[in-house]
Amino acid sequence: MRNYEITNILREGAVDEGKSAVKDILSKHAVTIQNEEDWGSKRLWHPIGQEEQGHFTFTKCQGSPAEIAKIEHEFKLNPNILKSLVIRANG
Template identity: 85%
Template sequence: MRNYEITNILREGAVEEAKTAVKDILAKHAITIQNEEDWGSKRLWHPIGNDEQGHFTLIKCTGAPAEIAKIEHEFKLNTNILKTLVIRSHG
């Protein structure tokens, strides 16, 4: 098991629905959430599609490396998750 930080930009207007979807995807792939931070809504530097605002969240978690690629793919399939950044952390 390795430590990861997952930053998501969620579509405005569907924040709670997207947060629930993220948690469901993580649970499905046996990713253990250690900490969650809600950074709120911010104006995007570059629009993503038609979206100029996004809701930012950070999740610190642990999981198997093989599962991380799978969750990244599922995040891309969800239209309420505009962008995702997953990095390996050392903490």
């Protein structure tokens, strides 16, 4: 198991649906959530599609590399998740 940090930008009109989708995807792939932070809504530097505002969330978690690859793919398929960044963390 490796440590990862995930930052998501959620669609402004569907924040609750986006948060629950992220949790569902992580639990579906047996990823252990260690910490969650809600960074709130911010104006985007450049629009993503038609969206100029986004709701940022940050999650520290632990999982296997194979499962993380599947999670990244599912994040891309979810319409409520505008962008996602998954990085491997030390420790």
